[in-house]
Amino acid sequence: MTSSPPIRLTGLAKQFAKLRAVDGLDLTVQRGEVVALLGPNGAGKSTTIDLLLGLSTPTAGTAELFGGAPRGAVVAGRVGAMLQGGALLPTTTVAESVALVAAAHRHPLPVAEAMERAGVTAFAKQKVARLSGGQLQRARFAVAIVSDPELLILDEPTAAMDVEGRRAFWTSMHELTDAGRTVVFATHYLDEADAFADRVVMMSRGRVVADGTPAEVKAVVAGRTVGVTLRAPAGDLEQRLRADPAVQHVEVRGERLRVATTDSDAVLRLLLAERADAHDIEVTARTMDDAFLALTAAETEEASR
Amino acid sequence: MNPRYVARDALRQLRNVRSVVFTFVVPIAMLLIFGTAYGSGSAVDPATRLPWLVETTIQMxxxxxxxxxxxxxxxxxxxxxxGWNRQLRLTPLTGTSYLVSKVVAALAVAAISITAVVLVSVLGLHAHLGAGAWFAAGLGLWIGIVPFALIAILIGQFARPDFAQPLFMVTFLGLSILGGLWVPLSILPSWMGDVARAVPSYWLNRLGQLGASGSGDVLTPALVLAAWTVALAALITWRYRHDAARA
Incomplete structure (x- = not known):
């Protein structure tokens, strides 16, 4: 029982009318991990979260929390979640909202303690409708932690927050997760995934495209771009580059060749050894955003082939 | 069943003063208009043998x-x-508890609404009826609204937000007029009386009248309303399972 991982997704898939939102997802999250689900809008993050919480039924595969059906973990109060659009009742105060959800749980934290931990005590008596974006997210966070869950699922928790609000939010998050809690949060902020997660799972088109520590994922995604001008046509060089597993993307525009790669040294060696006509060579580091777009583009390319 | 949540949700709805007041402002206004017209005199509806004012009070x-x-x-x-429902689905709260919470909230608000109407009638218009009879009439109305809360739940399950308002209005006006809650059926054409027997609001009114007169066949309205309750509950359960399976 204790050895069952908080989350285990096996071949998980969800088909909507024409869209395969989640497409054969395998993912296991171990106890104490703080995992960022990173991906652009439409990558399937929210659908994955709905499936793993048992809010929707998978078309194929299974979602298990703590080795059992998601509902079991929900009923036991072992999982708390901040959903996208999971809003609070506008005419209710923050304290009432937390108390309502606490009343629905079997062994909740004292309402005052949950509010204290989430940092909402100062505006506990305010109506939800009158909260700022950041305050509302914190109130929802208080609701998510009121069952004192071992696993926290946060779907874009810092949406609608400014930079300062985001930092404050993650600070209180970290105080909570020091107690060995498992956290999975969805985000499309690359810097947030990098700064606050100890594991980053990148999703695109309903599948995992990269999974590792932030450093590893960055190494995969934040490769370099090698630009080179060739006097003669690229010929079989282009094919050889494409066949290299370290090369993610090759673009030919007239004489100019642009190669997105995780191993720019190897690409350079190949270029210099094979082509005496290579000149104007330029190696640039990509930002995570560029890399992310490249990776998603590569996926799209493959799919359309 | 989760009594703590059910109680809290009812309390929350009671705290929403505007929506509670909304349930008795119009009935009291109508009571004052019709009630003053009838006067507190001893004129009695021959059909129910209740004073017109008492009958109007029960209707309202x-x-x-x-x-x-x-x-x-x-x-x-x-x-x-x-999305509050999604948040609740992340708690042990069952669908049944959620539905019960809405019925209990309806009963809590209705208790205030009925009491307000009766108090205005007794204190403002000096309607004559014993305290016990008022209590029985109020109790009849109060228990009788359970199927109406279930109709509301059904509308809540089916209707999209933009469609809920017109659906509510049609249901509400239909039940009010056909059930004889606006105008006593005894002064309407007799065919209306036949139609009325098909709607639960007629039996709600009957239950109130029988409580006030303290005699008569209570079993029929009770059974009709119970049948409505069972049928609606079955429909709601079916719909709930259908929705859950589709998610």
Whole structure:
């Protein structure tokens, strides 16, 4: 029982009318991990979260929390979640909202303690409708932690927050997760995934495209771009580059060749050894955003082939 | 079943003063208009042998109570559209507890609405009826609104937010007029009386009248309303399972 991982997704898939939102997802999250689900809008993050919480039924595969059906973990109060659009009742105060959800749980934290931990005590008596974006997210966070869950699922928790609000939010998050809690949060902020997660799972088109520590994922995604001008046509060089597993993307525009790669040294060696006509060579580091777009583009390319 | 949540949700709805007041403002206004017209005199409706004023009071009490019941539709549609239901589905709360919480909230609001109408009638218009009879009439109306809360839940399950308002209005006006809550059926054409027997609001009114007169066949209205309750509950359960399976 204790050895069952908080989350285990096996071949998980969800088909909507024409869209395969989640497409054969395998993912296991171990106890104490703080995992960022990173991906652009439409990558399937929210659908994955709905499936793993048992809010929707998978078309194929299974979602298990703590080795059992998601509902079991929900009923036991072992999982708390901040959903996208999971809003609070506008005419209710923050304290009432937390108390309502606490009343629905079997062994909740004292309402005052949950509010204290989430940092909402100062505006506990305010109506939800009158909260700022950041305050509302914190109130929802208080609701998510009121069952004192071992696993926290946060779907874009810092949406609608400014930079300062985001930092404050993650600070209180970290105080909570020091107690060995498992956290999975969805985000499309690359810097947030990098700064606050100890594991980053990148999703695109309903599948995992990269999974590792932030450093590893960055190494995969934040490769370099090698630009080179060739006097003669690229010929079989282009094919050889494409066949290299370290090369993610090759673009030919007239004489100019642009190669997105995780191993720019190897690409350079190949270029210099094979082509005496290579000149104007330029190696640039990509930002995570560029890399992310490249990776998603590569996926799209493959799919359309 | 989770009594703590059910109680809290009812309390929350009671705290929403505007929506509670809304359930008895119109009935009291109508009571004052019709009641003053009838006067507190001893004129009696031959059909029920109740003074016209008492009969009107019961109609208006039923009208307000029914509004308390049916307006749960708005609560549910609203909660669904802002995603509060999804939040609740992340708690041990069962679908049944959620539905019971809406019925209990309806009963809590209805209790206030019925009491307000009766108090205005007794204190303002000096309607004559014993305290026990008033209590029995109020109790009849109060228990009788359970199927109306279930109709509201059904509307809440089916209707999209933009469609809930017209659906509520049609249901509400239809039940009010056909059930004889606005105008006593005894002064309407007799065919209306036949139609009335098909709608639960007629039996709600009957239950109130029987409580006030303290005699007569209580079993029929009780059975009709119970049948409505069972049928609606079955429909709601079916719909709930259908929705859950499709998610």
């Amino acid at each position: 009490g039923g009208y307000g109570a029914m509004m308390a019941g049916l307006s749960q539709a708005f609560a549910i549609v609203n909660e669904r559209s802002i």
